Amino acid sequence: MTNAYTKDAMRDRFWVLSDKKAALNKELAPSRAKRDAIRDALREPLAEFKAAGRAVVAIERPRMGEIDTEMAVLARALGNKVGPRPS
C-alpha cells in the first residue's frame, strides 16, 4: 500500500492550496472593498448614535434609577395597590 502523504506530495499540495487561497483573495477583493467602504461611511453616524445614547444615559441613569427604586419600594409596601392617580 502506497502512502499518499509523502513529504513531496504534501509540499505539492501545500502550494496548490496556497494558489487557491491567493485566487480566492483576489475574487473577494471587490466584496471586501465594498464592505470596508460601508464601514468607513458608518463610522461617523455610529459615533453620533453612540454619543446620543451616552447623553441619554448620563441623565437617565442617576435620576430615573432613583425614581424607579423608590417607586418599587412604595409599590411593594402598598401590596401593588397604589390606587388611582389623584385628580
Next chain:
Amino acid sequence: MATYNVTNLFAEDLAEGVHDLDTHQLTVALTTTTPTAAMAVKASLTGEITPYTNLSSRDITITASGHVTGTYKLELNNLVLTASGAVATFRYVVVYNDGTAVKVDPLMGWYDHGSNVTLANGETFTVDFSDANGFFQLA
C-alpha cells in the same frame, strides 16, 4: 423574581455586535403565550398584549453595565408597571433590545410569572431584577 430563560440567539447577538448594553434601550414585552428559546425578535412573539392600553412605560433603566476583575455584569432597575385602567391579562415578561440599529427588537430572555396577571386601575406589577446577580453575567 421568577427564573430567567434566555433565548438561543442572545449569546450570538452579543458576540456579533447586535447589543450595546451600555447605551441601548431595553424594554419589556408582556405576553399570554409562552415564548420559546428559538424565538429571535419581538415580532415572533405570540400573545403580546399590544397596544398596552392603560399601562405605564415599559422601558427599563440600566443601573450599571461593567466588569469587576473580568466578570461583566448588567444590572437593571426594578421596573414598576402601573395601570391607569384595566390592562389586558398577561403572564410572561420578555426583555428585548429596542435600541439597536442592527436588528429590529432582538429578544434577550423572558420570565414566567407562574400565573396570569390582571391589573386594574391603580394596581402595579414590579419586574424585580436581581441586584446581586444582575440581569446576567459574563465571565
